[in-house]
Amino acid sequence: MRWALGVEYRGNRFAGWQRQPDCQTVQSHLEKAIEAIAGHPVAVHAAGRTDRGVHASMQVVHVDVEVHRPEMAWVRGVNSFMSDDVAVMWARPVDERFHARFSAIxxxxxxxxxxxxxxxxxxxxxxxxxxxxxxxxxxxxxxxxxxxxxxxxxxxxxxxxxxxxxxxxxxxxxxxxxxxxxxxxxxxxxxxxxxxxxxxxxxxxxxxxxxxxxxxxxxxxxxxxxxxxxxxxxxxxxxxxxxxAGVLYPDEYALPTWNTTGRLAW
CATH class of the missing domain: 3.30.70.660 (Pseudouridine synthase I, catalytic domain, C-terminal subdomain)
Known part of the structure; x- marks a missing residue:
């Protein structure tokens, strides 16, 4: 099952978004937290890679999991395994056509x-x-x-x-x-x-x-x-x-990242 997540983070103590050997990155930190809830290894894909020190008030990612969990498990549950620098703000089930990067407009x-x-x-x-x-x-x-x-x-x-x-x-x-x-x-x-x-x-x-x-x-x-x-x-x-601060997707996905006026909904 594929889930889309809205993620917020402070980039100061991370070596950027992308997973790197021997470095603490947002991607690796988030993956470990999701794995604690999913019970198996996962790969998280983001709308865009941010550099060292760059923040996000609305990064969008997707992840494929093999288990059924309620929506709050992917928000509060995942957040309980992360530091105060990162938080999942929302979670939505999406079909397998959705890709956090390539579906973005x-x-x-x-x-x-x-x-x-x-x-x-x-x-x-x-x-x-x-x-x-x-x-x-x-x-x-x-x-x-x-x-x-x-x-x-x-x-x-x-x-x-x-x-x-x-x-x-x-x-x-x-x-x-x-x-x-x-x-x-x-x-x-x-x-x-x-x-x-x-x-x-x-x-x-x-x-x-x-x-x-x-x-x-x-x-x-x-x-x-x-x-x-x-x-x-x-x-x-x-x-x-x-x-x-925001990623816009086609209306069919109904993700809470942007409102109809084009201003950010956060």
């Missing part, structure tokens, strides 16, 4: 930038920190130039294994999330696409910060995009502020 990410002269303490490990001030209007102008279907090679990791660098970026929004004490500012970048290249969101954020700190004009991002040369783009920004 869109992915959504959120990135939080903390702009403050002093590094954060309470927000440490949860945000990307920048000691400089940001011009959000310039960042939003630059973001608009990146929307649509493009070859995003300039924002792609050299280790990316995607067959094509062409992706459809339908949302890239920059907004003030909150103002913190002592003149700190929390900025949120939201990005939605049919799929993302390895490090693409962090590279996009790095480019927007380059604009927001007025090192370059907004039009520079279009030049970088058209040039398709990663070496001419801005440095990649930190992993800690990045969250996989």
């Amino acid at each position: 869109k992915r959504h990410y959120r990135y939080f930038i903390y702009s403050h002269p002093v590094r954060p303490t309470l927000l440490a490990g949860q945000v990307g920190w920048l000691h400089q001030k940001l011009d959000l209007s310039l960042m939003q102008e630059a973001a608009g130039l990146l929307l649509g279907e493009h070859d995003f090679s300039a924002f792609r990791s050299s280790e990316c294994q995607a067959k094509s660098p062409v992706k459809n970026l339908e949302l890239l929004n920059v907004a003030l999330a909150s103002t913190q004490p002592s003149n700190g500012v929390l900025v949120e970048v939201q990005a939605t696409a049919n799929a993302f290249l390895h490090h693409m969101v962090r590279n996009l954020v790095g480019a927007l910060i380059h604009v927001g700190t007025q090192k370059v004009q907004p039009g520079w991002v279009k030049e970088v995009l058209d040039g398709k040369d990663r070496h001419k783009a801005a440095p990649m920004f930190a992993a800690e502020g990045l969250y996989l």
Whole structure:
């Protein structure tokens, strides 16, 4: 029987999502917990692999099990075998056509930038920190130039294994999330696409910060995009502020990851 699970995790103490020898990863941690309930070895497949330090407020996975258990066994039962860094939020039975990665239509990410002269303490490990001030209007102008279907090679990791660098970026929004004490500012970048290249969101954020700190004009991002040369783009920004925040699937699966307005249902 195949189950789809919605998973939330803090990525700070994990070496990323993907199972690795001699490393603690989210995948291996979750598999061990599911095996404790299923009573046999399992392989968990995710909508997307996250890097070391990257978080998820809505990762979606699927797993095949040979035993019948109630829905809560795959939520509360599995959670009882995991650390406080990871939690299954929901579980739904799905047919064998469903695949957490290949059935997905869109992915959504959120990135939080903390702009403050002093590094954060309470927000440490949860945000990307920048000691400089940001011009959000310039960042939003630059973001608009990146929307649509493009070859995003300039924002792609050299280790990316995607067959094509062409992706459809339908949302890239920059907004003030909150103002913190002592003149700190929390900025949120939201990005939605049919799929993302390895490090693409962090590279996009790095480019927007380059604009927001007025090192370059907004039009520079279009030049970088058209040039398709990663070496001419801005440095990649930190992993800690990045969250996989939602995955959209066809309506037939009725999974609680996205609502009808396109905003995240979490």
